[in-house]
Structure formats: structure tokens, C-alpha cells
Amino acid sequence: MSKEIQKITEQSSKYRHLEKMSTQELLKNINAEDQLVPLAVQREIQSIEDVVEVIVKQFQKGGKLFYIGAGTSGRLGILDASECPPTFGVPAELVNGLIAGGDKAIRKAVEHAEDDTKQAWRDLEAHHIQKEDVVIGIAASGTTPYVVGGLEACQSKGIITGCIVCNPHSPISKVSDFPVEVIVGPEFVTGSSRMKAGTAQKLVLNMITTSVMIKLGRVKDNKMVDMQLSNAKLKKRGRLLISEALGVSEEKAAELLKTHGSVRKAIEHETHQ
CATH class of the missing domain: 3.40.50.10490 (Glucose-6-phosphate isomerase like protein; domain 1)
Structure with a gap:
């Protein structure tokens, strides 16, 4: 039925x-x-x-x-x-x-x-x-x-x-x-x-x-490493994620973000140094 x-x-x-x-x-x-x-x-x-x-x-x-x-x-x-x-x-x-x-x-x-x-x-x-x-x-x-x-x-x-x-x-x-x-x-x-x-x-x-x-690997640990850095708030979040992941200052994180263009690339490059 x-x-x-x-x-x-x-x-x-x-x-x-x-x-x-x-x-x-x-x-x-x-x-x-x-x-x-x-x-x-x-x-x-x-x-x-x-x-x-x-x-x-x-x-x-x-x-x-x-x-x-x-x-x-x-x-x-x-x-x-x-x-x-x-x-x-x-x-x-x-x-x-x-x-x-x-x-x-x-x-x-x-x-x-x-x-x-x-x-x-x-x-x-x-x-x-x-x-x-x-x-x-x-x-x-x-x-x-x-x-x-x-x-x-x-x-x-x-x-x-x-x-x-x-x-x-x-x-x-x-x-x-x-x-x-x-x-x-x-x-x-x-x-x-x-x-x-x-x-x-x-x-x-x-x-x-x-x-x-x-x-699909779009998150590393608990971080949005592939997020788009499309405004000031998200760029700051990106710097903080890098700073926390690598144990570096926010100023150093800002340099890495500018150099590599993404949170993922910055973290992976520095991790494999």
C-alpha cells in the first residue's frame, strides 16, 4: 500500500x-x-x-x-x-x-x-x-x-x-x-x-x-585556505590564518600573502621550506 x-x-x-x-x-x-x-x-x-x-x-x-x-x-x-x-x-x-x-x-x-x-x-x-x-x-x-x-x-x-x-x-x-x-x-x-x-x-x-x-581538499586543518581575498576584511582574515598556521607575525603574514597571492600557497610554500 x-x-x-x-x-x-x-x-x-x-x-x-x-x-x-x-x-x-x-x-x-x-x-x-x-x-x-x-x-x-x-x-x-x-x-x-x-x-x-x-x-x-x-x-x-x-x-x-x-x-x-x-x-x-x-x-x-x-x-x-x-x-x-x-x-x-x-x-x-x-x-x-x-x-x-x-x-x-x-x-x-x-x-x-x-x-x-x-x-x-x-x-x-x-x-x-x-x-x-x-x-x-x-x-x-x-x-x-x-x-x-x-x-x-x-x-x-x-x-x-x-x-x-x-x-x-x-x-x-x-x-x-x-x-x-x-x-x-x-x-x-x-x-x-x-x-x-x-x-x-x-x-x-x-x-x-x-x-x-x-x-575535495578545499579546507586545510580548519582553515579556508582557498577563499577569495576580495575585500579588506577577507584579506585581514587571510593574514590571520597565515599568521596562526605558521606562527609568524601578522606583518610577516601580510608579506607572504602579497608574495604568494593565496593563503594556501603561502602556507604550503613556507611549510615546505
Whole structure:
């Protein structure tokens, strides 16, 4: 007997009459709900591990990672993708975030964009998707047509799929080779999945890309040795990383950074002297 999707993300909040709560009551209750999120993520560690391992494997074959989503979920995928190049020094095209409705949907909702089951594949094709890539659908409900259609198209072409959803046994999970189902329960404001569900998705995305990059050698000890030095704050962080790693003054670290152009090269050159 097939299991029916449980729309837990749409269930009524266990809190009533929010408008009558004091500011402190609102904040304490939101915080109490938020504390449930990492526990829900913890229950999915094995599924997240499976996703990480397959992404590493596909990256080593020359593949890329794509996130597809709508609304908050799409924006979270874009955020995670955009943070990989400056943090880990990887090419911008290695991790990609696609949102229903295109770039204008990053800031404003695009009406009916998420209802098009064909558009995600068109968006993926525009980014030159290939068989070595991995596509992860992000959707709190697990039902977004844009995501379902995109993952179905990928599976039909032998492309590895995964998902991050917050309802069990969803249509998106059924078209995912590597589903991650983080069941955080009803939202504080009924149906507002930008809250706990969005937090859960962000935590999982952090875990996936950080673990993948560490496995690929983009972190040395506990340091972002390949980060881009694109502003004064990051240059200072680079100097401090070199200073700590080599036991030299910040002034000496600044000289090494200027000479070698990256934290990794400075540390490795001096270590092998």
C-alpha cells in the first residue's frame, strides 16, 4: 500500500491567538520552535551523508551541482551556491542555484512560475547540464511542480537527483535518488515555511557544500585556505590564518600573502621550506 503524503508543513500551528501575545511571548515561542530544527536535521544525517558522497564522486568525474527550487527554497539554493566561490575558491559554475521565475524571482514573487513542470529542465539546459551532474530539488512542501518536473526530466536522462523537503513521502522524494526529508513539524505561523522549514533547508545546504568542499581538499586543518581575498576584511582574515598556521607575525603574514597571492600557497610554500 503506497503511503500518502502528509502535509505537515501546512498543519495548523500549535499556538493560537498570536496577535494577543506580547513581544517576548512571540520571541520565546518562535525560539522554542526553532530549537526543534537541528534535532530534525540530526535524524537525517545518514541521508545527508549519502548526498555528500555522491556529489564528491560526481565532482571528481567533472560534474557540477544544481539546486532547483521556488520562492524561499529557490533563494536558499542560490544563496548557498553563491557562497561557494568566495569561501572555497571554486569556479562559479561548479555549484548553481536556479529559481522558478528566473533572477527577478530572487527579490519578488513571480506569479505561477512554480507551476510550470517543464521550465526547470529548460533552465538546466541553459546551464549546459550533463550526465555527470547532480540536481537537488529544494521544496518545503515536497510538491512544487517546477521541482517535480525538473527532477523527473533528470531521472529520465540518467542524471542523479536528490532533494531537501519537509514532508514525508512527497512527490519530490519519489523522483529523487537521494531524498533528505527533514520533518520539522507545523510552523509557528501556520504554513509559513520560510520559518522552520527554511532554517532546516539552510542547515542542510551548509552541511552538504561544506562537507563536499572539505572532502575535495578545499579546507586545510580548519582553515579556508582557498577563499577569495576580495575585500579588506577577507584579506585581514587571510593574514590571520597565515599568521596562526605558521606562527609568524601578522606583518610577516601580510608579506607572504602579497608574495604568494593565496593563503594556501603561502602556507604550503613556507611549510615546505
